[in-house]
Amino acid sequence: MTRLAMVYPSKYKETHGEELLYSPLALAYLARHTPDTFRISLHDEYVGEDVDPDTLQADLVAFSPITPGISRAYALADRLRRRGIVCVGGGAHVSALPEEALQHFDTVIVGEGEGPWREYLADFQAGRTRARYDGRMDVTLENLGTPRRDLIHPNYEYPSVMTSRGCPYGCSFCYLTVFRHRKYRTIPHDTIIEDLDSVRRSPIVVVTDENFMGYSDADVEDRMTLLERMIRRNYGFFWGCQTVVGIAERPELMKLMYRAGCRAVFLGFEAVDEASLREVNKKQNVGVDYKEAIRKIHDQNIGVIASCILGMDSHDKDYPKRLIRQLKDAKADFPRVFLMTAWPGTPLFKKLNEDGRASTEWDRVRKDMPSIEYKHFTHEEVLAAKKEILDSFFNVWNISKITLWWVFKDRSILGQFLRMAFRNRVSEWIKRSRIQKSRPKAELPEGAAPQVDTVR
Ligand code: B12
Ligand code: SF4
Secondary structure, eight states, X not given: OEEEEEEEOOSSOOOSSSSOOBOOOHHHHHHHTSXXXXXXXXXXXXXXXXXXXXXXXXXXXXXOOOGGGHXXXXXXXXXXXXXXXXXXXXXXXXXXOHHHHHTTOSEEEESSOHHHHHHHXXXXXXXXXXXXXXXXXXXXXTTOOOOOGGGSOTTOSBXXXXXXXXXXXXXXXXXXXXXXXXXXXXXXXXXXXXXXXXXXXXXXXEEOOSOXXXXXXXXXXXXXHHHHHHHHHTOOXXXXXXXXXXXXXXXXXXXXXXXXXXXXXXXXXXXXXXXXXXXXXXXXXXXXXXXXXXXXXXXXXXXEEEEEEEOOTTOOTTHHHHHHHHHHHHTOSXXXXXXXXXXXXSHHHHHHHHTTXXXXXXXXXXXXXXXXXXXXXXXXXXXXXXXXXXXXXXXXXXXXXXXXXXXXHOGGGHHHHHXXXXXXXXXXXXXXXXXXXXXXXXXXXXXXXXXXXXXX
């Protein structure tokens, strides 16, 4: 039996703070595509125990890092390889910077993982691996199977579920632009239902598709058939999903979503000015009347979480106030505010890096920490602006107003919204304690500073 350790490396412990804690799926999917001749252990540093590279018992270690966890992955791999353990890495950061990753991993897997992972493992067992394997982003999901949920750490608050993959748009900040052939594909309904059956006891489920609704009439038809099956299964959980503003024009779809338990959609508004939308190539939102869109979604008793980016070049000092005014006018239930972040491999990173404004200090590249040079804000100012926006929504008066509105409209949405509101109030405290838990300097690669920043 080959001992395979799978690792989500993280420099930070994630707590039940501003981030809703829902499970990652990459390694659980890859585990499904791992032959029985491997004995798998999964180590999740986001919410579980840290990996000790000096004592970990493994023949092969597979890392699934995201950008702020990459230095942790490299530090672990460097130590493990000194012990003769083979290390392999995949995911968005590795796909963006395979040459950098190859300085620390024996092999990198670029793009969507399942296909090349199977090939890599076969080569590993035959003792003839290459340095790089490439996965395509347009492969059918017919044989994807369900994620191995038995391996997901129990500390996650909510299970995440995928019903589709991919997005053909090209927003300049989005990490998905790293991958070529970003085709939207749906997972077979039998597979999704099998997966949903396994999480049916959870009160809340988070659908982490890039866009649940899809992009064509045929996609919407597919979703509606799936939803009808979900309704027949009579699941007791509520769920939320990411999707696009265009869902407002699909009342029949939303009706079924509601009946299947959907109570909130997370919409990438990103910005309220046309210039800002054009700046980040979010063309699909240009000309959309957000107020009207939210009204139509609310008509179906589904709440709207408005995801916005702060710190684009077109965001002047008055922008936060404009954003607050327009989101309130549009009656968005709550905003999520992310700082403009340049993920490696994205068009945004390329542009800002050329201007010397992007950070390559990967530990800092998080959506809740300033990591680029903003045109109109200092780092302190952008954090203060974010706080101003959140405070204007997450205050007793506003929360009471929204609560009252939903009490009369549809009570079933309330529990989750109040929970979110509470979280945002305590997030500052939680994040501070999380940062205090960051790793000691000795575990970081040479030259990297330990994280001692405050985040708001
Ligand atoms: C669930 C989730 C979380 C969970 C768990 C994190 C995790 N490990 O994924 C939580 C809530 C904890 C979380 C937190 C954060 N997250 Co998060 N999260 C997601 C989310 C919604 C789903 C990830 C997922 O499971 N996808 C499904 C799987 C199947 O796809 P995948 O991860 O791309 O994996 C495939 C390939 O990439 C590849 N692959 C991946 N790993 C490996 C490894 C090997 C060995 C191989 C062969 C292949 C391979 O094969 C996989 C299967 O095809 C994504 C967005 C998204 N829709 O993907 C963001 C995302 C991963 N998060 C992101 C970020 C930035 C964060 C935060 C840093 C947010 C912040 N505060 O700024 C935090 C902090 C994380 C930390 N501790 O450092 C970014 C990462 C960007 C980047 N370039 O790294 C994403 C992409 C969202 C975004 N666009 O901003 N997140
Ligand atoms: S629509 Fe969403 S998932 Fe698609 S490219 Fe833009 S930000 Fe990324």
